[in-house]
Amino acid sequence: MGEVTFICKRTVISTKAVEPGKFSPLSVLDRIMEGNHVRIVLYYNLPTRRRPGELTKRLRETISEALSAYPPVIGRLVRTPEGHWTVKCNDAGVRMVEAKVNGTVQEWLQNVDREKELMLVHWEEIYHKPYFWSTFYVQITEFECGGLAIGLSCSHMLSDPTSATMLIKVWADTTLGGQTAPAPVFRPLPTPPQQAAAANTTTNPTSIDHYKSGTGGGGGGACTPPPTSTITLQFSQESVARCVAAAGPHATPFDALTALLWTRIRRIRGAGPELSLSICFDARSVLGLESGFFGSCMVFNKVAGAGLSEDVAGAATAIREAGMDGDGVMEVIEWLERESEVRLDGGNNDVVCVNLESVGVYGAVFEGDAAPLRAACYVEPVGGAGKVLIMPAVEPGGRVAAVTLPEDEAKKLLEDTWVELQGVVPVVVMGLPKK
Amino acid sequence: MQDILLKYMKLGYQYLVNHILAFLLIPTAIAVAVEILRSSPARWNSFAIDPIHLIFCSFLAVFIATVYFMSKPRSIYLVDYACYKPPVTCRVPFSTFMEHSRLILKDNPKSVDFQMRILERSGLGEETCLPPAIHYIPPTPTMDAARGEAETVIFSSIDSLMKSTGLKPKQIDILVVNCSLFSPTPSLSAMIVNKYKLRSNIKSYNLSGMGCSAGLISIDLARDLLQIHPNSNALVISTEIITPNYYKGSERAMLLPNCLFRMGGAAILLSNKRRDRSRAKYKLVHVVRTHKGADDKAYKCVYEQEDPQGKVGINLSKDLMVIAGEALKSNITTIGPLVLPASEQLLFLFTLIGRKIFNPKWKPYIPDFKQAFEHFCIHAGGRAVIDELQKNLQLSAEHVEASRMTLHRFGNTSSSSLWYELGYIEAKGRMKKGDRVWQIAFGSGFKCNSAVWKCNRTIKTTSDGPWQDCINTYPVHIPEIVKI
Numbered sequence: 001m002g003e004v005t006f007i008c009k010r011t012v013i014s015t016k017a018v019e020p021g022k023f024s025p026l027s028v029l030d031r032i033m034e035g036n037h038v039r040i041v042l043y044y045n046l047p048t049r050r051r052p053g054e055l056t057k058r059l060r061e062t063i064s065e066a067l068s069a070y071p072p073v074i075g076r077l078v079r080t081p082e083g084h085w086t087v088k089c090n091d092a093g094v095r096m097v098e099a100k101v102n103g104t105v106q107e108w109l110q111n112v113d114r115e116k117e118l119m120l121v122h123w124e125e126i127y128h129k130p131y132f133w134s135t136f137y138v139q140i141t142e143f144e145c146g147g148l149a150i151g152l153s154c155s156h157m158l159s160d161p162t163s164a165t166m167l168i169k170v171w172a173d174t175t176l177g178g179q180t181a182p183a184p185v186f187r188p189l190p191t192p193p194q195q196a197a198a199a200n201t202t203t204n205p206t207s208i209d210h211y212k213s214g215t216g217g218g219g220g221g222a223c224t225p226p227p228t229s230t231i232t233l234q235f236s237q238e239s240v241a242r243c244v245a246a247a248g249p250h251a252t253p254f255d256a257l258t259a260l261l262w263t264r265i266r267r268i269r270g271a272g273p274e275l276s277l278s279i280c281f282d283a284r285s286v287l288g289l290e291s292g293f294f295g296s297c298m299v300f301n302k303v304a305g306a307g308l309s310e311d312v313a314g315a316a317t318a319i320r321e322a323g324m325d326g327d328g329v330m331e332v333i334e335w336l337e338r339e340s341e342v343r344l345d346g347g348n349n350d351v352v353c354v355n356l357e358s359v360g361v362y363g364a365v366f367e368g369d370a371a372p373l374r375a376a377c378y379v380e381p382v383g384g385a386g387k388v389l390i391m392p393a394v395e396p397g398g399r400v401a402a403v404t405l406p407e408d409e410a411k412k413l414l415e416d417t418w419v420e421l422q423g424v425v426p427v428v429v430m431g432l433p434k435k
Numbered sequence: 436m437q438d439i440l441l442k443y444m445k446l447g448y449q450y451l452v453n454h455i456l457a458f459l460l461i462p463t464a465i466a467v468a469v470e471i472l473r474s475s476p477a478r479w480n481s482f483a484i485d486p487i488h489l490i491f492c493s494f495l496a497v498f499i500a501t502v503y504f505m506s507k508p509r510s511i512y513l514v515d516y517a518c519y520k521p522p523v524t525c526r527v528p529f530s531t532f533m534e535h536s537r538l539i540l541k542d543n544p545k546s547v548d549f550q551m552r553i554l555e556r557s558g559l560g561e562e563t564c565l566p567p568a569i570h571y572i573p574p575t576p577t578m579d580a581a582r583g584e585a586e587t588v589i590f591s592s593i594d595s596l597m598k599s600t601g602l603k604p605k606q607i608d609i610l611v612v613n614c615s616l617f618s619p620t621p622s623l624s625a626m627i628v629n630k631y632k633l634r635s636n637i638k639s640y641n642l643s644g645m646g647c648s649a650g651l652i653s654i655d656l657a658r659d660l661l662q663i664h665p666n667s668n669a670l671v672i673s674t675e676i677i678t679p680n681y682y683k684g685s686e687r688a689m690l691l692p693n694c695l696f697r698m699g700g701a702a703i704l705l706s707n708k709r710r711d712r713s714r715a716k717y718k719l720v721h722v723v724r725t726h727k728g729a730d731d732k733a734y735k736c737v738y739e740q741e742d743p744q745g746k747v748g749i750n751l752s753k754d755l756m757v758i759a760g761e762a763l764k765s766n767i768t769t770i771g772p773l774v775l776p777a778s779e780q781l782l783f784l785f786t787l788i789g790r791k792i793f794n795p796k797w798k799p800y801i802p803d804f805k806q807a808f809e810h811f812c813i814h815a816g817g818r819a820v821i822d823e824l825q826k827n828l829q830l831s832a833e834h835v836e837a838s839r840m841t842l843h844r845f846g847n848t849s850s851s852s853l854w855y856e857l858g859y860i861e862a863k864g865r866m867k868k869g870d871r872v873w874q875i876a877f878g879s880g881f882k883c884n885s886a887v888w889k890c891n892r893t894i895k896t897t898s899d900g901p902w903q904d905c906i907n908t909y910p911v912h913i914p915e916i917v918k919i
Binding site for chain 1: 528
């Protein structure tokens, strides 16, 4: 029960030939995520029963069609004369892996853990010769008793979770045959206004702290990080509402839940004020970019841990203040363009909380009106102190928090009684591996 | 001035020689008529015809006419044909091909570089297709996958053909299938009989191992059968199944077919029935087959063998082009007298006599085949083959356009490439009634086969066929080297 059997691996190309000689440059926000990758898994229970492999065949055809709108996705990484990465749109395609699992989706979801879930989404680290390395991997896993899992993984240099989800949605719309989502837009980020370029001192000190601590260059930290586990907690709509109420005025669900989890983790770790938090958010809306903007647009900001009280409300306020507006993001972009060696490869020691509230994972419907039963998202590698991803839940208003921590801390978090805030009790949808 | 004079002299000479009979008979007839009219009516009575003589002469005339019509070979018509269009999801762009090659042959970078150089100069485009089994990493050429490819290619072509001709399965009298490298048991022809529930007294034949020129061998066989069986039709299937023949080793001479061979197939309906005469597209005029296998070098130039690691592949020798040139010369020598106008044949004869008797240093006269044919379909075996033939036969770029564009869009589809080329000419609206087409195919053995067709009715461009969605983007300029 619940055994994943690998069937085959192949390359899927687009239906429309790409004009040769085109390049798609990467922005600073893209290049800074070198070494990171995104993995998304969507689970479906499908209404009609089909012969094994029939649905996979259809999905293969529709993804070929959908990829015609994404020349950079089917291209390969090359270096520019200046030594930066860029994408050559050479029409090489994406890798597709096909697999099958015995049993039903429900049985799988009851027993799933991080290691098993990652078997549903194939990923390969960059090759010695990157020109032959596919930056996107798609896995289609059919459940023998009905059901489907779609896995998409990609280099964070080319796409963040928002764009990856958009690609899956376009694929789903093509399969369904109805109206499609807006076409993706591949263009550079807006450039900062010229007059601020001279004055270095006007940059907000904290906004680049997170980036500065990440200049690992080469090997990350001196010691290997401890083994981590991922647990997924689901907060119902009432739990979220109560948490938001307790977090004070103007708090968003992200602020409230992040504050809650941060205070819990601090207590478990006994770290006190030294444990700081960084938040990561999608800067598309503050930069005024169109929803079809394809690429990596995640911006980090450090939230100071010193001098903060133990309660949720205080933490939530600090988190909300760490949010940036358009100008703030522009300053970060400007700074990054000057410092070309910065890489975020998990070498720092903050807990990173990623705001994926606006990622529409449940919009990808492949057949009938079967929306995904569950969605999981991983942003690897997880470094330093741990990572929390806050995503929407299937239930409107609810939230899902995927928490990756060192194994023993994750265990303690599961055993936590959550007495502090009454009524805010999460349901554990994915726990630790059963030994 | 000199050139124009020479041109008009040449035209005058051609007109004179080609219509020599008219030039001789018309003055003679006029002279006789004038003589008869001039002679007095009295002389007419001396020409009294004996009734016995009259009966005898008319009996002789009828007898000769009957013998002539009985011994004349039946006319064979090509009613219609259909080419397989692979699904666009089977497309193999250059970069995907090279990437797979690099992943599979990771221990042989020199072989990978060789493949890249071949592909860059091959004349293929980015839309040629390989069967699904070859898209896997690593490729999985199982027998099941090969049968799957055969079924897809052959059944799609036949369905297409049945739709355009209204042919019913039970009406097929003769079935000839040619597929060189895949020969399962039961045969591909049995597979077709099973799928379409053909009659139990069908005359079915399966030709395997005969190389890229087997398409015309099948047409020749069908023609001979249609001579024996009156009022019949023949379904000819020409294809090459790529799945089982993907070379997995690293010998350079054997990697060439991987780069050039692509998925394709054609179904052709031939008939000798009277009622198909008006709706048929072409009439088969000649089929000329030349086999150079008696020569050892020609026999071994395309040779299937195991490489030092035991992997089976097809070895192409370095003298391939020279041998192809020799085979072509042989074929031309036979077909020339059948198709060339008298003017060209005379010139050739004079030059031949001159070289033998007067001066051996005279350049041999290459007959101008452009006067015998309006369209040429040269097997798209590779860019080198087309270049060589264009040079040898002194053809213009437009004459070889169909071959080059077929190589670009579909790759080397082996025996069916001639039909894609014919489809190109029709899709461009260039085929008019009375046009003569010359199909030339080369293949292992070494064989050079030709077929001559005459267009029976002007063919309108239709909205179906393998070229329908891309014909307007052709012809394209194919660079010498494509940078991958």
